[in-house]
Amino acid sequence: MINRTMPRGPYKPGKIRQKSQQTMLEAAIQAFSQYGYSGTSMQSIADIAGVPKANVHYYFKNKLGVYTAVLGNILDMWDTVLNDITIADDPATVLCRYIDAKIDFSRTHPQESRVFAKEMLSGAPHLQEFLQAKYTTWLDNRLSIFRHWIKVGKMDDVEPTHLMFMIWGSTQHYADFAPQVTQSLGTDTLQQEHFDAAAKTVKQVILRGCGLTPPE
Amino acid sequence: MINRTMPRGPYKPGKIRQKSQQTMLEAAIQAFSQYGYSGTSMQSIADIAGVPKANVHYYFKNKLGVYTAVLGNILDMWDTVLNDITIADDPATVLCRYIDAKIDFSRTHPQESRVFAKEMLSGAPHLQEFLQAKYTTWLDNRLSIFRHWIKVGKMDDVEPTHLMFMIWGSTQHYADFAPQVTQSLGTDTLQQEHFDAAAKTVKQVILRGCGLTPPE
DNA sequence: GTCTATATTCTGATAGAC
DNA sequence: GTCTATCAGAATATAGAC
Numbered sequence: 001m002i003n004r005t006m007p008r009g010p011y012k013p014g015k016i017r018q019k020s021q022q023t024m025l026e027a028a029i030q031a032f033s034q035y036g037y038s039g040t041s042m043q044s045i046a047d048i049a050g051v052p053k054a055n056v057h058y059y060f061k062n063k064l065g066v067y068t069a070v071l072g073n074i075l076d077m078w079d080t081v082l083n084d085i086t087i088a089d090d091p092a093t094v095l096c097r098y099i100d101a102k103i104d105f106s107r108t109h110p111q112e113s114r115v116f117a118k119e120m121l122s123g124a125p126h127l128q129e130f131l132q133a134k135y136t137t138w139l140d141n142r143l144s145i146f147r148h149w150i151k152v153g154k155m156d157d158v159e160p161t162h163l164m165f166m167i168w169g170s171t172q173h174y175a176d177f178a179p180q181v182t183q184s185l186g187t188d189t190l191q192q193e194h195f196d197a198a199a200k201t202v203k204q205v206i207l208r209g210c211g212l213t214p215p216e
Numbered sequence: 217m218i219n220r221t222m223p224r225g226p227y228k229p230g231k232i233r234q235k236s237q238q239t240m241l242e243a244a245i246q247a248f249s250q251y252g253y254s255g256t257s258m259q260s261i262a263d264i265a266g267v268p269k270a271n272v273h274y275y276f277k278n279k280l281g282v283y284t285a286v287l288g289n290i291l292d293m294w295d296t297v298l299n300d301i302t303i304a305d306d307p308a309t310v311l312c313r314y315i316d317a318k319i320d321f322s323r324t325h326p327q328e329s330r331v332f333a334k335e336m337l338s339g340a341p342h343l344q345e346f347l348q349a350k351y352t353t354w355l356d357n358r359l360s361i362f363r364h365w366i367k368v369g370k371m372d373d374v375e376p377t378h379l380m381f382m383i384w385g386s387t388q389h390y391a392d393f394a395p396q397v398t399q400s401l402g403t404d405t406l407q408q409e410h411f412d413a414a415a416k417t418v419k420q421v422i423l424r425g426c427g428l429t430p431p432e
Numbered sequence: 433g434t435c436t437a438t439a440t441t442c443t444g445a446t447a448g449a450c
Numbered sequence: 451g452t453c454t455a456t457c458a459g460a461a462t463a464t465a466g467a468c
Contacts, residue, residue, distance in 0.1 A: 433468105434467105434468080435466105435467085435468080436466090436468100437464100437465085437466090438463100438464085438465080439462105439463085439464075439465090440461100440462085440463080440464095441460100441461080441462080442459105442460085442462095443458105443459085443460080443461090444457105444458095444459085444460100445456100445457085445458090445459105446455100446456085446457080446458105447454105447455085447456080447457095448453105448454090448455090448456105449452105449453085449455100450451105450452080450453080450454100
C-alpha cells in the first residue's frame with residue numbers, strides 16, 4: 001500500500017497519457033497487422049484496448065494519426081535491428097549476426113513485420129520520407145562495406161543490393177507468410193526450433209553462396 | 217464494317233458476359249492489389265472498369281464473390297509457375313529454371329503477387345482449402361525430390377523446406393516490396409535489367425549455397 | 433481525462449425502369 | 451444486359467455532460 005506522503009520522485013507530466021497511449025498503440029498494432037488500415041475500425045482498436053472509442057480519438061487526432069504512430073514505432077524497432085550490423089572485420093560473422101537478428105525479429109515481432117509489409121504492398125504512401133531520408137543513407141553505407149569486402153577478396157562478387165534483398169525476403173518470410181510456412185512445416189504454431197532451423201538454413205546458403213565459411 | 221449476313225462462326229453463349237467479367241476482374245485485381253480487400257469499394261472497381269456499380273453486382277454475387285474470383289485466377293497462375301519445375305536429372309538446372317520463372321512472375325504479374333501476399337498477411341482466411349489440399353501434396357512431392365538429390369549426394373544437405381522459403385521470399389520480394397527495391401536501386405521504375413540482375417544474384421547464391429555449379 | 437449520444441459520410445446491396 | 455435511384459447499416463468523427 002502506498003503512503004500518500006512518501007516521496008514519489010519527480011513529477012512526470014503526462015504519465016497517464018503515456019501509459020494509455022501505449023495500451024492503445026499495442027491494440028492498434030494487433031488490429032492493423034491482421035485487418036490492414038481500411039479493415040481496422042476505431043471501434044475495434046478501442047475494444048482491444050478496453051476503452052471507449054472516444055478515448056482513442058482523444059489521444060490521436062484521427063485514424064490516420066493512430067496508423068502513423070504505429071508505423072513510427074515500427075521504424076524505430078527496424079532501426080535497432082538494422083544498426084545491429086556494423087563494420088566488423090569478418091563478413092561471415094556480420095552476416096550471421098544480421099540473419100540471426102532478422103529471424104529473431106520475425107519471431108518476436110511478427111505483427112510489426114506484417115504492418116510494415118502491408119504498407120509496402122500498398123505502395124508505401126506513408127513511408128516516402130523514411131525511404132528517402134535515413135533509409136537510403138543507411139543502406140548506402142552498408143553496401144559500400146560489402147563492396148569493399150568484395151574488392152579485397154574477402155567474399156565473392158555478389159551484387160550487395162540484391163544480396164540484401166535475399167536476406168530480407170528470406171527472413172521476413174517467416175513472419176509475413178506465416179500461414180504458408182506453418183502449413184508447410186506441418187505444425188500448428190511456429191516454435192523456437194522452427195526459427196532455429198530457418199536461421200541455420202539461411203545462414204548456410206547465404207554464407208556458402210558468398211564464398212564464406214561459418215565462423216566457429 | 218461487318219455484314220450482318222456474313223458467317224459469324226458458332227454461337228458463343230455468354231460471350232458478352234465473359235468479356236465484361238474479364239474487364240471487371242482486371243479492374244478488381246488492380247484495386248485489391250493496392251488497397252486490399254476492405255480498402256477496395258465496389259464503386260472503385262466499377263470506376264476502374266468504366267461501368268456502373270450495379271453491373272459489378274450483377275456479374276458477381278457480392279464483394280466477396282469478386283475477391284474469391286480474383287484469388288482463384290491468381291492460384292491458377294501460381295500453379296502454372298509451380299508446375300514448371302519437374303523431376304529433372306540436374307538439380308542446378310531445375311533450380312535455375314524455377315528461380316527464373318519466379319522472378320519473371322514478379323516482373324509480369326506484380327499485382328497478382330501482391331494480392332496473394334496481402335491474403336497471407338491477413339492470415340489467409342480464404343486460402344485454407346488451397347493450402348490444405350493441392351498445395352501440400354504438391355510441396356511434399358517437390359521436397360521428396362530434393363531429399364533424394366541430397367541423399368545421393370547430388371547437392372548439399374540443405375533443408376529443402378527452408379530452401380523453398382528462401383527462393384519464394386527472395387523472388388517475390390521484387391513484386392511485394394517494390395517501393396523499397398525501387399528506392400534501393402536508385403531507379404524510378406523496375407526495368408528488365410533489374411530483374412535480370414536479381415535473377416543472376418539469386419541463382420548465384422542459391423546454387424553455390426547448395427554446393428552446385430551453374431549449368432552452362 | 434473519461435464517457436454517452438449524435439451528426440455526417442460512405443459502402444454494400446437491391447429494386448425497378450429501360 | 452444495362453443503368454438510375456435508393457435503402458439499410460456501419461464507420462469516422464465530434465459535441466457536450468460528467
